Amino acid sequence: MPEGHVIHRLAQHLNREFTDTSPIVTSPQGRFDAQARTLDGQPYLESDAYGKHLFIEFDVSQPERIIYIHLGLIGSLHFEDPAETKGQIRLHMATNTIAANLRGPQWCRLITAEEKAVAVDKLGADPLRADADPKPIKEKVNKSNRSIASLLMDQSLFPGVGNIYRAETLFRLGIDPFSSGKDADFDAIWADLVQLMAEGVKAGRIDTVRPEHTPEAMNRPPRVDDHGGEVYVYRRAGQKCYICGTPINEQVMEGRNLFWCPTCQKGD
Known part of the structure; x- marks a missing residue:
C-alpha cells in the first residue's frame, strides 16, 4: 500500500497539471460514471492529501463536489497520454496534454465538504502537513x-x-x-x-x-x-x-x- 509521501506527491502533481483547467472527467470502467458526468468539464479547484487519503475538489454548485480516493493495496493513479485506455480505469481526468488515470482503488467516491471533514477528523496528525498538531x-x-x-x-x-x-x-x-x-x-x-x-x-x-x-x-x-x-x-x-x-x-x-x-x- 502506498505510504503518505506518495499521496502527497500525487496531490502536488494534480495541482500542477489541472489548476486553472476544466478537465474532461469520465469513468471508462463505468463504476464511477454517474459521478464523473456531474464533474465533466467543470473547473478544477485543488487536490489535498491527509495521510493515505486523497481529495480532489471541483468548483460546482452541488454539495457533492469532492472526489475521495483511497488507493488501498493495488490502486494506482498515473499521469499518462490523454489517449491512454489500458486497464480498468475507474476515473479519467484529462486536458489536451495529460490525463490522470485511476485504476483499482480501494474506493473512489463523490462526497461533500462535510463528509470530507468527518473523514479527516478520524485521522491523527499527518507528519507531512504543516497544519498537523501532534x-x-x-x-x-x-x-x-x-x-x-x-x-x-x-x-x-x-x-x-x-x-x-x-x-x-x-x-x-x-x-x-x-x-x-x-x-x-x-x-x-x-x-x-x-x-x-x-x-x-x-x-x-x-x-x-x-x-x-x-x-x-x-x-x-x-x-x-x-x-x-x-x-x-x-x-x-x-x-x-x-x-x-x-x-x-x-x-x-x-x-x-x-x-x-x-x-x-x-x-x-
Whole structure:
C-alpha cells in the first residue's frame, strides 16, 4: 500500500497539471460514471492529501463536489497520454496534454465538504502537513501500553505512516519495536518522521540510510527491490545489519511484517 509521501506527491502533481483547467472527467470502467458526468468539464479547484487519503475538489454548485480516493493495496493513479485506455480505469481526468488515470482503488467516491471533514477528523496528525498538531497524539501515545510498532501503524494516530517508515524510524532511533508507547520517545519519532517523509515527497522514494551508510560510503551494492530506496531493515530479513552485523529479524505483527535489528534495537 502506498505510504503518505506518495499521496502527497500525487496531490502536488494534480495541482500542477489541472489548476486553472476544466478537465474532461469520465469513468471508462463505468463504476464511477454517474459521478464523473456531474464533474465533466467543470473547473478544477485543488487536490489535498491527509495521510493515505486523497481529495480532489471541483468548483460546482452541488454539495457533492469532492472526489475521495483511497488507493488501498493495488490502486494506482498515473499521469499518462490523454489517449491512454489500458486497464480498468475507474476515473479519467484529462486536458489536451495529460490525463490522470485511476485504476483499482480501494474506493473512489463523490462526497461533500462535510463528509470530507468527518473523514479527516478520524485521522491523527499527518507528519507531512504543516497544519498537523501532534500534541493530542503525543498524549495518547504517552499513555498507551500498546507497542510503539503497533501505534505507528494506527492511522487514527499517524496517518500516512506505513510499514516502511515504521520500521526505519524505529531503527534509526534505536527503539525496540515491542516497547510500549508510554516508554517511547514521541518527540524523536515525530521529528524523524517529519524529516524522512518530507524527503520522500521530494525524491519520490523512501531513502532512510544516513550518508555514512549509503552504498558508496560502505562500498556495497545498491539495494535491489520493487519498493526501491536505501533502507536499514525493511525487507532485509536475514541480511546483516549495516551497523552491527546482526541478521535482521522479521515477525508478523497484526497482519503486517515487522522488521528490526535485535542488537541495535534492544531498548533499555
